[in-house]
Amino acid sequence: MSTATPSTDETSRRDFLYVATGSVAAVGAVSVLWPLISQMNPDASTLAMASSEIDIGAIPAGQIVTVKWRGKPVFIRHRTPEEIKAAQGDDNASMPDPATDKSRVQKPEWLIVIGVCTHLGCIPLGNQGEYNGWFCPCHGSVYDTSGRIRKGPAPRNLDVPPYAFLTDTKVKIG
Amino acid sequence: MHGLSTFEPKNGAVKWLEARLPILSFAHSSFVAYPTPKNLNYWWTFGAILSFMLIAQIITGVVLTMHYTPEATLAFSSVEKIMRDVNWGWLFRYAHANGASMFFLAVYIHMFRGLYYGSYKNPREVLWILGVIIFLLMMATGFMGYVLVWGQMSFWGATVITNLFSAIPIFGNEITTWLWGGFSVDNPTLNRFFALHYLLPFVIFAVVGLHVWALHVTGQNNPDGVEIKDVEKDCVPFTPHATMKDGLGVTVFLLVYCWFIFYVPNYLGDADNYIPANPLKTPPHIVPEWYFLPYYAILRAIPDKLMGVIAMFAAIAVLAFLPWLDKSPVRSAKYRPMYKALFWAFVVVSIGLGYCGAMPAAEPYVTVSRVLSVLYFGFFALLPFLPRWEKTLPVPATIAEAVLAKSGVKAEPPKPEPVKAAPAKAPTKSTRLWK
Numbered sequence: 350m351s352t353a354t355p356s357t358d359e360t361s362r363r364d365f366l367y368v369a370t371g372s373v374a375a376v377g378a379v380s381v382l383w384p385l386i387s388q389m390n391p392d393a394s395t396l397a398m399a400s401s402e403i404d405i406g407a408i409p410a411g412q413i414v415t416v417k418w419r420g421k422p423v424f425i426r427h428r429t430p431e432e433i434k435a436a437q438g439d440d441n442a443s444m445p446d447p448a449t450d451k452s453r454v455q456k457p458e459w460l461i462v463i464g465v466c467t468h469l470g471c472i473p474l475g476n477q478g479e480y481n482g483w484f485c486p487c488h489g490s491v492y493d494t495s496g497r498i499r500k501g502p503a504p505r506n507l508d509v510p511p512y513a514f515l516t517d518t519k520v521k522i523g
Numbered sequence: 524m525h526g527l528s529t530f531e532p533k534n535g536a537v538k539w540l541e542a543r544l545p546i547l548s549f550a551h552s553s554f555v556a557y558p559t560p561k562n563l564n565y566w567w568t569f570g571a572i573l574s575f576m577l578i579a580q581i582i583t584g585v586v587l588t589m590h591y592t593p594e595a596t597l598a599f600s601s602v603e604k605i606m607r608d609v610n611w612g613w614l615f616r617y618a619h620a621n622g623a624s625m626f627f628l629a630v631y632i633h634m635f636r637g638l639y640y641g642s643y644k645n646p647r648e649v650l651w652i653l654g655v656i657i658f659l660l661m662m663a664t665g666f667m668g669y670v671l672v673w674g675q676m677s678f679w680g681a682t683v684i685t686n687l688f689s690a691i692p693i694f695g696n697e698i699t700t701w702l703w704g705g706f707s708v709d710n711p712t713l714n715r716f717f718a719l720h721y722l723l724p725f726v727i728f729a730v731v732g733l734h735v736w737a738l739h740v741t742g743q744n745n746p747d748g749v750e751i752k753d754v755e756k757d758c759v760p761f762t763p764h765a766t767m768k769d770g771l772g773v774t775v776f777l778l779v780y781c782w783f784i785f786y787v788p789n790y791l792g793d794a795d796n797y798i799p800a801n802p803l804k805t806p807p808h809i810v811p812e813w814y815f816l817p818y819y820a821i822l823r824a825i826p827d828k829l830m831g832v833i834a835m836f837a838a839i840a841v842l843a844f845l846p847w848l849d850k851s852p853v854r855s856a857k858y859r860p861m862y863k864a865l866f867w868a869f870v871v872v873s874i875g876l877g878y879c880g881a882m883p884a885a886e887p888y889v890t891v892s893r894v895l896s897v898l899y900f901g902f903f904a905l906l907p908f909l910p911r912w913e914k915t916l917p918v919p920a921t922i923a924e925a926v927l928a929k930s931g932v933k934a935e936p937p938k939p940e941p942v943k944a945a946p947a948k949a950p951t952k953s954t955r956l957w958k
Contacts, residue, residue, distance in 0.1 A: 389704055390701050470707075471679065471805040501826070502827065
């Protein structure tokens with residue numbers, strides 16, 4: 350076996366081999382790392398449960414119904430005229446996450462929001478709190494009748510899920 | 524702190540093993556001949572108590588695993604099955620659940636001990652930081668273990684704690700979805716928490732190994748905070764002195780532990796956790812286990828989500844910087860009057876925060892926890908400036924001097940070398956091993 354000349358500043362074939370070997374090892378390591386991270390994301394069966402249809406014909410005005418969508422509660426609130434008026438009247442009030450009531454509903458009498466407090470994920474209690482919307486018992490966030498955050502530590506309004514009215518009495522969430 | 528032991532095996536089998544794996548001489552120099560400062564008090568027995576608790580948790584935990592089912596629809600009933608049907612199942616579950624509390628009680632005392640006597644100072648910074656890492660691992664393990672029961676408080680505690688990560692800007696929601704393996708806490712979350720709850724105690728075990736290693740490199744701190752100058756005068760061998768003292772400490776601690784297991788096994792738990800997890804109903808008052816309460820109070824004290832989460836983690840992380848925040852050359856609070864007062868104020872603040880964390884998120888607790896959070900961080904903020912104002916008391920020159928001063932005897936001044944060399948004494952049995 351011939352020994353390479355002991356040069357330190359010249360690039361040699363050996364340097365090239367070192368870099369090439371190292372690069373292949375790095376690519377190999379990353380390609381193993383990705384499946385290790387990805388396996389923790391939602392699997393196919395979890396993703397498959399992505400939409401649900403609900404009959405809302407039987408919900409009287411003033412009532413909130415909780416349905417389950419993707420493992421989370423969704424509030425379907427049949428709002429009374431007073432609640433709609435209160436929500437629209439506060440459109441210009443100062444709030445942490447300003448939004449008009451109109452931007453949060455498709456039909457004014459139906460408010461559909463994900464029932465998870467945007468603070469740390471508790472389920473707020475309906476028809477409670479200063480604005481008679483929702484009140485989160487965990488850390489005291491107060492939402493109004495449009496599901497907008499008005500007081501407390503939550504950073505965002507209650508999220509509006511993607512939904513569509515299939516008929517007047519049937520809604521598809523997701 | 525080694526090289527004091529001359530382990531000379533007489534037994535043939537021991538000699539044979541020594542030549543191949545010197546594990547017995549290692550154990551001998553670490554736990555028999557190891558020189559411990561003469562002046563250690565009972566606060567120094569918590570290292571042994573914690574080692575005992577770690578082993579106890581691993582043994583009871585492995586036993587529980589043999590009967591537990593980590594599946595969302597079966598987990599709660601399998602825990603009830605352990606309580607009602609499995610032979611001695613109630614004993615193992617109560618020992619494990621209360622064991623976690625005892626483990627944290629011991630670790631908090633151990634940490635306050637280090638804080639009081641300045642055990643984090645040069646040259647023990649790495650030892651201290653390893654301790655902070657063990658504490659973090661314990662918190663993760665304790666939290667995930669509590670989730671496995673899959674009661675209401677397990678489920679909603681898991682929801683609140685995992686949602687802390689949603690405060691991370693930009694990727695927050697992706698990270699929480701990744702942690703859950705779904706869109707909420709569910710079966711995939713339970714499964715991975717089970718795997719990690721089984722894994723982490725062994726990681727803790729390994730870091731404890733490093734912690735003890737680091738301890739044996741620098742040697743133990745002691746109540747007077749002066750380094751060992753003369754092993755002969757300042758120290759006693761680990762066995763029998765520390766072994767016996769640790770033994771008594773563990774025994775007394777076991778009495779308290781057993782009192783919880785056999786008389787008030789559910790006192791430290793939450794009644795809501797005997798209701799199976801319901802993803803559609805949040806309990807009116809979510810509280811974590813008592814050992815997380817001070818940090819929970821800090822989280823709730825801040826009205827902004829991201830800042831609250833940052834403050835909570837900072838409250839733990841700041842401990843790792845303690846060796847560089849405290850600039851006083853004197854270690855022990857015994858000789859630092861201002862630091863001593865500040866230390867006790869810090870203890871009161873920490874307990875106060877714990878109390879606020881257990882109370883509902885309403886006035887006056889919100890304001891009180893805000894004030895206490897400021898005081899908590901204030902303690903660490905004051906430390907660098909303390910040496911400017913503090914007049915420390917005279918520190919004894921050696922451990923021997925400190926011990927003798929306590930009994931009213933004046934330490935003899937260092938004797939000049941005797942002119943006539945004394946004939947070398949044959950080593951007596953008790954000193955031979957560690958000299």
